[in-house]
Amino acid sequence: MEDDLKKEVEKKVPNAGGFMIPGTSLLNKTGSWRTFKPIVTDKCTGCGICATYCPENAIEIKEVDGKRRAVIDYDYCKGCLICMNVCPFKAIKKVIE
Amino acid sequence: MDRVKIEVMHMNERYEKLLFKPGHTACAGCPIPIIVRTVLNTLGKNTIVAFGTSCLEIISSQYPYNAWGVPAMHSAFENTAAIASGIEAAQKKLGNKVNVVAFAGDGGTFDIGLQALSGMVDRGHNVLYVVYDNESYANTGIQRSSATPFGAWTTTSPVGKKIHGNKTFKKPLALMMAAQGAKYVATASISNLPDFKRKVQRAAEIEGPKFIHVLNPCPTGWKFDSSLTVDVAKLSVETGLWVLFEIDHGKFRITYKPKEFKPVRDYLMLQRRFKHLTDEEINKIQERVKEDWSMYEGLEGVKI
Ligand SMILES: Cc1ncc(C[n+]2csc(CCOP(=O)(O)OP(=O)(O)O)c2C)c(N)n1
Ligand code: SF4
Ligand code: SF4
Ligand code: SF4
Ligand SMILES: [Mg+2]
Numbered sequence: 001m002e003d004d005l006k007k008e009v010e011k012k013v014p015n016a017g018g019f020m021i022p023g024t025s026l027l028n029k030t031g032s033w034r035t036f037k038p039i040v041t042d043k044c045t046g047c048g049i050c051a052t053y054c055p056e057n058a059i060e061i062k063e064v065d066g067k068r069r070a071v072i073d074y075d076y077c078k079g080c081l082i083c084m085n086v087c088p089f090k091a092i093k094k095v096i097e
Numbered sequence: 098m099d100r101v102k103i104e105v106m107h108m109n110e111r112y113e114k115l116l117f118k119p120g121h122t123a124c125a126g127c128p129i130p131i132i133v134r135t136v137l138n139t140l141g142k143n144t145i146v147a148f149g150t151s152c153l154e155i156i157s158s159q160y161p162y163n164a165w166g167v168p169a170m171h172s173a174f175e176n177t178a179a180i181a182s183g184i185e186a187a188q189k190k191l192g193n194k195v196n197v198v199a200f201a202g203d204g205g206t207f208d209i210g211l212q213a214l215s216g217m218v219d220r221g222h223n224v225l226y227v228v229y230d231n232e233s234y235a236n237t238g239i240q241r242s243s244a245t246p247f248g249a250w251t252t253t254s255p256v257g258k259k260i261h262g263n264k265t266f267k268k269p270l271a272l273m274m275a276a277q278g279a280k281y282v283a284t285a286s287i288s289n290l291p292d293f294k295r296k297v298q299r300a301a302e303i304e305g306p307k308f309i310h311v312l313n314p315c316p317t318g319w320k321f322d323s324s325l326t327v328d329v330a331k332l333s334v335e336t337g338l339w340v341l342f343e344i345d346h347g348k349f350r351i352t353y354k355p356k357e358f359k360p361v362r363d364y365l366m367l368q369r370r371f372k373h374l375t376d377e378e379i380n381k382i383q384e385r386v387k388e389d390w391s392m393y394e395g396l397e398g399v400k401i
Contacts, residue, residue: 022163025120030122055125057130057134076120078126086327
């Protein structure tokens with residue numbers, strides 16, 4: 001994938017290396033970094049505080065079964081557990097990967 | 098390129114809109130992305146970034162991965178403010194109305210980039226310069242800078258018989274920038290995002306050089322658990338060690354005062370970079386907080 005990307009960029013911009021396509025970090029799935037995995041439990045009120053702090057932007061507040069709650073994208077979650085610590089309702093628990 | 102672009106962009110509609118995207122390689126628990134997105138989300142898409150060699154560079158743009166969702170230009174370690182000045186001058190010449198933001202670390206700002214920053218203020222460029230202060234040269238392995246606080250362990254302020262961590266107090270760079278005539282100067286914390294956002298908003302309204310100094314608790318260099326980043330930031334404010342203020346056209350104002358100051362020990366003991374400190378040294382830091390607050394309260398309403 002990385003080689004493909006390099007070739008594509010170099011074709012477009014001959015002196016590539018000084019130029020990068022925006023947003024390609026999305027191809028870099030950092031979920032593999034986790035030691036601990038945060039799990040959102042039913043105590044979640046969907047208040048969104050965890051989402052404002054997740055450094056990976058991996059939390060989205062969405063409607064799930066008619067209720068607003070935090071949904072974590074494990075493709076990018078690094079398992080820092082900031083979300084668990086800032087949640088005022090203690091709605092996130094951790095499990096070991 | 099189009100194929101790759103389509104592939105990346107179609108991953109998720111939500112991510113497409115983000116101005117700083119996941120897949121960046123900041124250490125787990127690092128608040129740099131929180132700082133960057135708070136600034137970018139407040140200013141909006143019509144923004145060009147210059148960013149210095151630092152953790153931010155490494156985490157946002159290791160070829161071929163690029164986390165930026167706005168045009169962003171990497172600069173050398175020492176010249177972020179010069180690059181931002183050039184971008185601003187060029188955009189002005191072209192007649193474009195666009196926000197220009199510089200992001201750099203404390204090493205690249207307090208030390209080696211100070212003359213470029215001072216030049217930017219001197220020439221009066223319409224740039225918002227944001228320093229994220231992790232109190233060390235972090236990406237090269239935690240060396241001391243002139244933003245490193247008193248007593249902190251770094252690899253170049255070691256803990257032994259002769260030296261007990263860093264010997265100096267943090268350089269008061271925000272006050273220096275105000276003294277030089279920056280139009281807007283502020284400090285900020287990730288533990289008080291409304292205050293931080295308001296300051297970015299205010300900076301955006303003002304034409305001329307602007308400087309915001311944000312404390313960036315660094316789990317790796319400060320040696321605390323990655324889940325505690327926000328708690329450490331909060332304690333820095335609640336102990337009075339990190340003072341939230343702004344200097345708007347020279348006029349000084351404290352923007353948040355803790356109702357009751359927590360002892361500095363609570364902040365220091367969360368971080369293993371301070372674990373060697375003696376009671377005497379902790380008292381020295383506590384005394385310094387008292388002195389600093391009496392100075393800052395004396396500045397309240399004063400024109401610098
Ligand atoms: C002139 C020069 N000297 C040294 C370096 C190596 N170097 C790169 S980043 C860095 C430290 C950056 O510290 P800071 O600005 O605080 O950013 P941080 O890594 O802490 O985010 C150093 C020493 C360099 N790139 N250029
Ligand atoms: S902070 Fe807690 S309650 Fe609020 S959305 Fe996140 S998990 Fe749910
Ligand atoms: S553990 Fe960290 S990275 Fe994962 S969802 Fe929580 S805050 Fe985000
Ligand atoms: S070393 Fe510190 S500042 Fe740098 S990416 Fe890691 S946590 Fe962030
Ligand atoms: Mg630094």
